[in-house]
Amino acid sequence: MPAKPEESVSEEKKTINRREFLNFAWLASLGFLTVSLGGVTYLFAMPRFKEGEFGGVVPVGPASDLPTTDAPPENFAKVKFWLTNTDAGVLALYKVCTHLGCLYNWNSQENKFICPCHGSQFDKNGNYIAGPAPRSLDRFAIQAVDPTTGEVVAEAANGDPLPVPDNPDVLIQVDTGKKINGQQHA
Amino acid sequence: MNKTLDLQDMRKKIGGMVDNRVRIITAGLGLNELRAILRGDPPTEKPNPRYRVHTTSFLFHIRPRYYEKGATIFANTFRLGFFTAFFFFVELFTGLILMIYYTPSPDQAYNSILNLLSNVPFGKMLRDIHRLGAEAMVIFTFLHMLRTYLTGSYKKERSFTWFTGVFLLGITLFLSFSGYLLPWDQLAYWAVTIGTSMAEAAPLFGQQANLILRGAPDIGAGGLLRFYLMHVVLLPLAAILVISIHYYKVSREHGISLPPRYEEGDLSPEKKKEVKQRLDFIPDLFTHEMFLTALGLFLLIAGTVFFGYAAPLEHIANPQVTPLDTEAPWYFWWLQGMLKLGDKTLMGIIIPTVIVLLLFAIPYIDRNPFRSLYKRPIAVGVGIFAVITLIVLSYMGLPHYGIQTPAATRIIQDLAPEEGVGPLRAIPFEQLQTGVYEVGAEVPRDLCPNLDYGCPALTSVFKEFSERVTYAATNDKLPDYKRLPNARAVMVIEDWQQDLKKVTLRITWDDPATGEAKVYEKQYFLHRERERG
Numbered sequence: 001m002p003a004k005p006e007e008s009v010s011e012e013k014k015t016i017n018r019r020e021f022l023n024f025a026w027l028a029s030l031g032f033l034t035v036s037l038g039g040v041t042y043l044f045a046m047p048r049f050k051e052g053e054f055g056g057v058v059p060v061g062p063a064s065d066l067p068t069t070d071a072p073p074e075n076f077a078k079v080k081f082w083l084t085n086t087d088a089g090v091l092a093l094y095k096v097c098t099h100l101g102c103l104y105n106w107n108s109q110e111n112k113f114i115c116p117c118h119g120s121q122f123d124k125n126g127n128y129i130a131g132p133a134p135r136s137l138d139r140f141a142i143q144a145v146d147p148t149t150g151e152v153v154a155e156a157a158n159g160d161p162l163p164v165p166d167n168p169d170v171l172i173q174v175d176t177g178k179k180i181n182g183q184q185h186a
Numbered sequence: 187m188n189k190t191l192d193l194q195d196m197r198k199k200i201g202g203m204v205d206n207r208v209r210i211i212t213a214g215l216g217l218n219e220l221r222a223i224l225r226g227d228p229p230t231e232k233p234n235p236r237y238r239v240h241t242t243s244f245l246f247h248i249r250p251r252y253y254e255k256g257a258t259i260f261a262n263t264f265r266l267g268f269f270t271a272f273f274f275f276v277e278l279f280t281g282l283i284l285m286i287y288y289t290p291s292p293d294q295a296y297n298s299i300l301n302l303l304s305n306v307p308f309g310k311m312l313r314d315i316h317r318l319g320a321e322a323m324v325i326f327t328f329l330h331m332l333r334t335y336l337t338g339s340y341k342k343e344r345s346f347t348w349f350t351g352v353f354l355l356g357i358t359l360f361l362s363f364s365g366y367l368l369p370w371d372q373l374a375y376w377a378v379t380i381g382t383s384m385a386e387a388a389p390l391f392g393q394q395a396n397l398i399l400r401g402a403p404d405i406g407a408g409g410l411l412r413f414y415l416m417h418v419v420l421l422p423l424a425a426i427l428v429i430s431i432h433y434y435k436v437s438r439e440h441g442i443s444l445p446p447r448y449e450e451g452d453l454s455p456e457k458k459k460e461v462k463q464r465l466d467f468i469p470d471l472f473t474h475e476m477f478l479t480a481l482g483l484f485l486l487i488a489g490t491v492f493f494g495y496a497a498p499l500e501h502i503a504n505p506q507v508t509p510l511d512t513e514a515p516w517y518f519w520w521l522q523g524m525l526k527l528g529d530k531t532l533m534g535i536i537i538p539t540v541i542v543l544l545l546f547a548i549p550y551i552d553r554n555p556f557r558s559l560y561k562r563p564i565a566v567g568v569g570i571f572a573v574i575t576l577i578v579l580s581y582m583g584l585p586h587y588g589i590q591t592p593a594a595t596r597i598i599q600d601l602a603p604e605e606g607v608g609p610l611r612a613i614p615f616e617q618l619q620t621g622v623y624e625v626g627a628e629v630p631r632d633l634c635p636n637l638d639y640g641c642p643a644l645t646s647v648f649k650e651f652s653e654r655v656t657y658a659a660t661n662d663k664l665p666d667y668k669r670l671p672n673a674r675a676v677m678v679i680e681d682w683q684q685d686l687k688k689v690t691l692r693i694t695w696d697d698p699a700t701g702e703a704k705v706y707e708k709q710y711f712l713h714r715e716r717e718r719g
Contacts, residue, residue: 045398047408077506099530101383102376103508109592109697109704110667117380117512118526119589131588132526132533 055177063144064168066090072108073124079176081140082106082113084124089161092174093126094138098182104137113137125161128185136182141175213243223469236468248430249467250437256461257442258471262337265478266330271433272482273323274425277361280316281418288368290414292407295370296502303499314490317497320362322486324517327358335548335569338557339443345549347440350432352545357425359517364417366515367410372605375503376512378413379405384521387530404505446557500605509604510595511585519583520576526588593658593668594693594706601651601691602710609647610689615714617641618679618687625652625675648677655693670695685714 016024058079060066066085067074073084073093080095080103093113097104102117112129113122120131128136139159143152147169154170156162159180162172205216212220214235222230229236239246256262287302287309289295302309331351334340340348367378382405386396401408436442443449448461465471489495500509514522524533544551554562581587591599602610619634619641629649632640652675658664659673673695682688692707 042394042398045412046394047397047401049402080506099383100380100387100525100534102380102512103506105508107592107595109594109706110590114590116508116510116585116589117376118522121590132528132530134529 055175055179057143058174058176060092060172060174062147062168063165063170063172066164066172073106075106076174079174081174081176083174084126085164086125086161088125089156089163090142090172091125091159091161092140092142092176093122094140094176094179096138097133098135098137099131099133126182128182135184138182139180141178141180143173143175145171145173147171212239213246214238224473226469226473236466239468246467248434248437250441250471252464252466253442253471254444254461255463255465256444256448258465258474259445262445263442264329264333266326266333267436268475268478269482270323270326270330271429272479273319273326274429276319276482276486277316277323278422280312280319281422283312284316285418290368290411292370292410292503295368295410299369299371299499310496311487311490314495314497315486318486318489318495320365321517323358324362327355328517331355332569332573336559336566337443337446338562338565340549341552341555341557343440344435344443347432347435348549349546350428350435352542353428354425354432355545356542357421357428361417361421361425362515362517364413364421367405367413368417369499370410370503371500372503372507372509373498373500375405375505376508377514378409380512380514380522382409384525384530384534388535389531392531392535406505443557446559450556450558450561498606510591510599511603511605513585514583516580519580521579521583523579523582523584523587526582590667592706593670594695594704596668597651597654597658597693598691598706598708600654601647602708609643609650610691610710611712611716613641613643613647613712615685615687615712615716617644618689618712619644620679620681620687623648623677623679625655625673625677651675651677651691659695666698669698671698672696682711687712 058076060074060076060083067083069085069087071085073082075082075095077095082093082095084091084093095103097115097117097120099115099118099120102115104113104115104120104122106112107114111124113124113126114120115131115133118132120133121129122133122137123129126137126139141155141157141159142162143156144154144162144165145151146153153167154162154165157178201217208220209216215223216231216235218230219235222228223236237251240249240251241247284302287298287306289298299313302313334348334351363378363381367374382396382399385399386392388395397403399409399412400406401412444461447453448458453461513519521534521538524537527533552562552565554565556562559566585591600608602608617634617637619637621633623633629645629652631645632642633645633648634641655670655673655675658668658670662669662671670693673693675693676690678688678690678692680688680690689710689712690707691710692705694703694705696702697704
């Protein structure tokens with residue numbers, strides 16, 4: 001079989017001819033088109049929303065109406081947060097579990113929040129106790145506003161508890177547009 | 187004389203015409219030949235027209251010409267692959283019909299299901315069959331895969347077929363899951379919220395994947411439409427494509443594998459020859475498939491009509507309340523169990539991805555050339571381990587595992603769940619004898635001796651209530667949240683309106699930690715005409 005080695009040698013020597021080059025060019029452009037179609041589909045399917053479409057300032061009433069520090073948290077179902085009052089101050093906890101998006105509930109028998117889906121538990125401050133959740137509960141920014149002038153008298157923009165103002169007429173507002181993620185636990 | 191001749195002539199002519207038409211439709215099989223096929227007779231013409239059909243007819247060219255006799259033994263395949271495909275076609279047909287009455291918008295989706303259940307002839311049955319078929323398809327896909335694994339049928343020339351099969355497993359699961367949202371009830375809404383939140387846990391592209399699936403930060407009109415389109419267009423098309431590839435390999439390239447003992451065992455040459463004999467598709471396999479199809483349809487209809495299988499429908503989706511005991515569909519319990527164990531990115535995305543990659547790679551990891559169970563101890567061990575793990579993880583996915591529901595809530599939820607029926611609502615209206623039933627020393631054999639037929643259902647519900655409260659009250663070794671020290675419990679049944687009774691379940695106890703008195707109470711209004719599940 002003397003012909004075989006010759007053949008393989010000649011195969012190696014084959015250079016790209018015009019037809020092969022053009023075919024590669026078509027293939028490459030089709031590949032590019034496919035990738036761009038992928039990008040177009042992605043941009044097409046991605047939902048768009050306007051600035052500030054989600055969330056807004058929710059008045060929760062005067063400071064005198066807040067739940068007492070030993071009372072269970074108050075449920076604001078429509079705007080999805082729990083208003084809790086602790087010794088450190090008032091907190092608005094985003095009602096969606098940081099695990100997989102279920103709405104957790106206050107369990108008055110055990111004095112903690114328990115999620116019905118996968119059993120994550122949080123204390124009254126929204127701090128992580130147990131379960132698969134990766135972080136403590138998310139919080140909304142809270143403001144205290146003077147009822148007559150509309151002036152902000154106290155603010156907890158970073159999600160810290162807002163100490164209850166001394167003046168009982170001061171209006172408490174929750175800004176559900178400003179969500180502060182809870183702390184990752186170790 | 188002339189007249190009779192004419193008639194015979196006519197009959198022949200008409201017969202010939204009919205025969206010709208039939209040959210055109212069947213791509214070459216005449217009337218006599220069809221009859222011979224159904225009778226199991228040998229071919230009536232030469233060359234054998236039954237083979238020709240496989241080249242002239244599209245539908246028959248994708249079917250095999252023959253299988254080896256040994257491969258068709260029932261215990262070799264249990265017809266699992268056939269039934270998986272069968273259920274897929276059942277889903278296509280029932281799904282197509284159900285689409286007539288379905289509108290994929292949050293305003294109308296739930297109503298269209300109610301309308302289907304109460305207003306459309308056979309609507310409930312079709313929906314039940316669609317659901318039963320979907321669950322059966324998941325079961326059969328899994329069993330088919332397990333069988334293939336245990337008989338080592340993924341090796342050598344069949345490795346690519348296995349590869350496409352893993353794709354089909356994924357498509358089947360996504361098909362079932364995407365159909366879940368469509369009724370727009372609580373079950374649907376929260377299961378899909380959890381599912382899409384899991385997508386969000388994926389590293390790098392998680393947030394984008396979640397938004398694209400949901401169509402907005404929360405599931406709403408956009409999300410429902412997207413899931414609907416996935417369920418009725420994208421995934422079925424993908425399934426048809428991959429099933430075609432999967433099946434073509436089996437029918438045209440390597441056939442169904444012989445049982446390992448025939449391939450590897452010490453067999454006499456005659457026996458080896460016998461198992462390799464060809465069993466033609468027409469007539470043997472074809473008629474067998476007709477039988478299996480009839481059997482499958484019978485079982486589906488019997489399951490829904492006679493055995494009471496019913497697709498569940500909970501309350502309309504409420505984005506503001508997650509019901510207690512929200513759980514994934516049973517074929518995802520293992521995933522729900524894993525999610526309770528740890529980090530969602532690890533448990534919900536990374537480990538499942540690794541499992542799927544391992545499944546894909548099985549033929550390339552397992553280089554053992556043998557197929558018999560006895561010659562593959564490691565592979566069989568791994569298989570059994572995997573199945574046991576799956577079962578244990580599924581158990582951990584149940585709402586009773588790992589979620590600390592306090593005793594009082596748990597007991598009342600089990601008797602009358604927030605979603606679904608439960609034993610309390612299943613009590614016939616006539617048995618709801620008004621009265622105050624206090625949990626105490628002993629439960630009488632029948633709570634209502636004055637009723638003609640007694641009230642066994644009410645008594646058994648009260649008995650369960652009573653036993654569980656007593657257990658939680660007297661057992662102080664239980665964890666605190668399961669205890670009810672000094673519990674007093676009562677079930678009150680009142681006449682509320684005509685044909686309407688009010689049932690109250692109330693438990694009072696002292697908090698184990700503080701000693702403070704606590705009450706948990708729930709009320710139910712039960713109407714005479716209510717649905718009892």
